[in-house]
Amino acid sequence: MDNDRVDQIIDKHNGEASSLIQVLLEIQSEHHWLPKSALERVGERLQVPRTRILHIATFYKAFSLVPKGRHEINVCMGTACHVRGAGRVLDVIEDVIGIKPGETDLELKFSLETVNCLGCCALGPVLEIDGTTHGKMAPGETADVLLNYE
Amino acid sequence: MAKINSPVELEEFRKAILNRRDPDKSCITLCSGSACNASGSAAVARCLEEEIEKQGLSESVEIRKTGCHGFCERGPIIVNNPGGVCYLQIQPEDVPEIISETAKEKRVIDRLLYTDPESGEKITHEGDIPFYKNQQRMVFGPNLSIDPKSIDDYLAIDGYAALSKALTGMSDIEVLEEVKKSNLRGRGGGGFPAGQKWEGSRNAAGEAKYVIVNADEGDPGAYMDRAILEGNPHSILEGLTLGAYAIGAHEGYVYVRQEYPLAVENLLLAIEKAEEYGFLGKNILGTGFDFKVIVHQGAGAFVCGESTALMTALEGRVGEPRPKYVRSNIKGLWNQPSVLNNVETWANVPLIINKGADWFTQFGTEGSKGTKIFSLVGKITNTGLVEVPMGTTLKDIIYKIGGGIPGGKKFKAVQTGGPSGGCIPENLLDLEVGFDELTKAGSMMGSGGMIVLDEDTCMVDVARYFIEFLTDESCGKCTPCREGLRQMLRILTNITEGRGQEGDLELLETLAETATEAALCALGKSAPNPFLSTLRYFRDEYVAHIEEKRCPALSCKELINFYIDPEKCRGCGSCLRKCPADAIIGGKKLIHIVDQDKCTKCGTCFDACPDKFAAVTKLSGVPVPAAVPEEERTIKKSK
Numbered sequence: 156m157d158n159d160r161v162d163q164i165i166d167k168h169n170g171e172a173s174s175l176i177q178v179l180l181e182i183q184s185e186h187h188w189l190p191k192s193a194l195e196r197v198g199e200r201l202q203v204p205r206t207r208i209l210h211i212a213t214f215y216k217a218f219s220l221v222p223k224g225r226h227e228i229n230v231c232m233g234t235a236c237h238v239r240g241a242g243r244v245l246d247v248i249e250d251v252i253g254i255k256p257g258e259t260d261l262e263l264k265f266s267l268e269t270v271n272c273l274g275c276c277a278l279g280p281v282l283e284i285d286g287t288t289h290g291k292m293a294p295g296e297t298a299d300v301l302l303n304y305e
Numbered sequence: 306m307a308k309i310n311s312p313v314e315l316e317e318f319r320k321a322i323l324n325r326r327d328p329d330k331s332c333i334t335l336c337s338g339s340a341c342n343a344s345g346s347a348a349v350a351r352c353l354e355e356e357i358e359k360q361g362l363s364e365s366v367e368i369r370k371t372g373c374h375g376f377c378e379r380g381p382i383i384v385n386n387p388g389g390v391c392y393l394q395i396q397p398e399d400v401p402e403i404i405s406e407t408a409k410e411k412r413v414i415d416r417l418l419y420t421d422p423e424s425g426e427k428i429t430h431e432g433d434i435p436f437y438k439n440q441q442r443m444v445f446g447p448n449l450s451i452d453p454k455s456i457d458d459y460l461a462i463d464g465y466a467a468l469s470k471a472l473t474g475m476s477d478i479e480v481l482e483e484v485k486k487s488n489l490r491g492r493g494g495g496g497f498p499a500g501q502k503w504e505g506s507r508n509a510a511g512e513a514k515y516v517i518v519n520a521d522e523g524d525p526g527a528y529m530d531r532a533i534l535e536g537n538p539h540s541i542l543e544g545l546t547l548g549a550y551a552i553g554a555h556e557g558y559v560y561v562r563q564e565y566p567l568a569v570e571n572l573l574l575a576i577e578k579a580e581e582y583g584f585l586g587k588n589i590l591g592t593g594f595d596f597k598v599i600v601h602q603g604a605g606a607f608v609c610g611e612s613t614a615l616m617t618a619l620e621g622r623v624g625e626p627r628p629k630y631v632r633s634n635i636k637g638l639w640n641q642p643s644v645l646n647n648v649e650t651w652a653n654v655p656l657i658i659n660k661g662a663d664w665f666t667q668f669g670t671e672g673s674k675g676t677k678i679f680s681l682v683g684k685i686t687n688t689g690l691v692e693v694p695m696g697t698t699l700k701d702i703i704y705k706i707g708g709g710i711p712g713g714k715k716f717k718a719v720q721t722g723g724p725s726g727g728c729i730p731e732n733l734l735d736l737e738v739g740f741d742e743l744t745k746a747g748s749m750m751g752s753g754g755m756i757v758l759d760e761d762t763c764m765v766d767v768a769r770y771f772i773e774f775l776t777d778e779s780c781g782k783c784t785p786c787r788e789g790l791r792q793m794l795r796i797l798t799n800i801t802e803g804r805g806q807e808g809d810l811e812l813l814e815t816l817a818e819t820a821t822e823a824a825l826c827a828l829g830k831s832a833p834n835p836f837l838s839t840l841r842y843f844r845d846e847y848v849a850h851i852e853e854k855r856c857p858a859l860s861c862k863e864l865i866n867f868y869i870d871p872e873k874c875r876g877c878g879s880c881l882r883k884c885p886a887d888a889i890i891g892g893k894k895l896i897h898i899v900d901q902d903k904c905t906k907c908g909t910c911f912d913a914c915p916d917k918f919a920a921v922t923k924l925s926g927v928p929v930p931a932a933v934p935e936e937e938r939t940i941k942k943s944k
Contacts, residue, residue, distance in 0.1 A: 173621035176604050180563060214623045216605030217563055233525035234756045235682035237770050243907045247885055271774060274528030275343040276682035277377035277689065288343035295883045295909040
């Protein structure tokens with residue numbers, strides 16, 4: 156992400172330090188992670204020390220300091236999905252793609268995350284891949300869903 | 306669009322909207338909330354548009370994409386007006402028939418109607434379906450009839466009438482008094498009287514005052530706030546503006562989770578439209594009152610639902626709570642008096658101002674007035690959002706509205722209040738829901754999550770689940786929560802994995818007591834509740850795990866084994882084909898065997914085994930019987 160784009164985002168928020176989280180969120184959603192160069196630029200422009208930026212970037216779940224895979228898998232671990240067997244679905248996914256929640260595989264194909272409730276409790280267990288929801292997952296079918304992604 | 310400059314102009318404008326609308330014109334309302342979208346509502350919407358075009362009905366049939374209807378189990382939902390014929394679980398292939406038969410010819414398509422599971426009768430109207438019939442939808446009701454992206458739709462149902470009434474006909478004190486009199490209590494969890502909170506801010510000294518919407522709905526298994534945000538954002542803005550008027554604030558914030566993209570989108574659009582029409586901004590409705598609203602997206606932290614943490618996050622910092630020697634309504638955002646209420650609380654305010662506190666207080670119990678929206682999920686037939694008057698019994702909610710437990714299973718408990726709440730067992734099902742009633746039973750109202758658990762759910766695992774959630778979400782500022790929960794999680798995990806020891810329960814109780822007494826914020830103080838309430842009502846399950854290494858619900862993976870009963874197996878091969886771990890040994894006309902070394906205990910074989918055989922069983926606390934020797938595995942026909 157180049158500095159010009161970072162500047163545009165900062166300008167959109169009037170360059171106010173209180174918009175720090177909103178600025179980081181926009182960088183994250185556009186770029187899928189927060190590169191060091193972008194954080195340095197944000198710090199310079201908003202006059203916020205790097206420690207505070209990193210404090211925020213590591214505290215909130217939405218931020219990632221490492222690159223993400225081409226496909227982001229979110230497995231819902233909300234209570235409704237949990238009691239309907241989300242744990243077993245997660246086990247199968249870990250087994251198939253060989254990574255744990257919070258990790259990205261070496262080919263940068265998949266990133267795996269667990270989330271707390273996507274609010275589609277009627278469809279539990281639910282998993283979301285690149286924003287598409289897959290509902291009523293059975294452990295046996297999960298591997299088939301993953302095969303559709305390149 | 307020119308600004309509306311006075312209440313008279315508003316009423317004229319409203320009349321004009323209503324006059325433009327032909328009540329006899331065919332209108333198809335399609336639920337487009339997040340849950341229905343997940344079950345294919347967007348594809349249905351595209352089909353509807355194409356089909357209406359194709360059949361040349363663009364002039365005579367319109368589509369209205371509404372927010373969540375609540376009956377998420379059967380989404381996507383379509384209601385055909387006029388007439389109100391309701392179709393459930395609509396797929397794109399149903400669309401041509403709906404247009405040609407129902408929209409054009411006004412004929413009802415039987416196969417798409419709801420079938421009453423008891424009588425087997427078809428039900429035509431949405432309101433007659435038992436799930437809806439037994440509800441009282443005051444706050445949530447408008448979701449069914451308005452397109453959240455259209456401010457005109459909101460105006461058509463008397464939107465912004467309360468604001469107009471308050472700004473011109475009531476003084477700020479009168480608005481405050483009305484809310485106080487209604488005894489509206491905070492819907493976000495604490496149940497603190499809203500009017501009292503407002504009064505504190507109103508009377509506090511400050512250069513500026515703020516009103517804030519807490520839309521950081523973090524409880525897993527609860528999504529009612531999202532449904533209002535997505536489906537009726539103007540009602541929240543109207544409530545917020547009324548609050549601002551009552552306490553003398555000119556700036557408001559909505560703190561909404563970024564995990565709710567549709568809610569953010571609809572809210573931003575609603576603010577833009579309200580500013581354009583003159584319901585927000587400078588000189589609202591020509592009365593001289595100024596108020597602006599700013600949306601702040603949360604970046605994913607459960608603790609930010611706590612009032613002081615949320616305000617810190619609004620300031621652009623890490624959302625950690627602070628001690629509340631001085632309440633946030635006296636010193637909150639930027640150290641100024643700030644009223645923070647939850648989405649549902651704000652959405653109740655226009656109703657109270659419009660219809661009066663006396664009308665509002667006729668619903669509910671002595672201590673809890675009005676209605677409450679619950680998110681009824683888990684092992685329940687009708688998953689969805691349910692709005693009932695306070696004082697409705699849990700039994701009515703779960704059985705009359707929720708339709709009971711699916712699959713002939715037995716009810717075990719209902720978990721209310723999210724991670725701060727607790728589990729309520731079967732013998733307390735006659736409990737009336739209300740803030741004080743639920744607290745007395747060892748749980749709490751919380752924001753309204755209601756997760757039904759059946760006999761297959763292990764209560765120790767439920768406690769472990771919530772403590773794990775809270776350990777992960779603990780902000781780390783105070784020790785009892787950061788370290789105490791981690792230790793509780795370690796012990797609970799040991800118990801569910803068969804490493805429980807004598808003395809574990811006592812140690813857990815001590816840790817729970819410490820967190821309750823000494824944690825900094827309400828989330829930490831209430832964190833041990835899921836453990837304490839399950840221990841209170843289901844101690845025997847804890848004991849079975851610790852002493853017998855047995856999980857009575859046959860759910861804890863480390864304590865169960867899958868086993869195929871050789872007497873029952875007919876060698877059909879269903880389990881063999883589906884097992885993702887290749888852990889089943891079998892073949893044609895052979896008794897199948899689970900290879901215990903390979904088995905990952907995913908349960909696929911258990912689900913795959915046809916009900917008529919029911920050969921796959923779960924064992925816990927007993928050794929797995931030795932496999933039948935290979936030469937004896939042939940299934941004899943005569944058997």
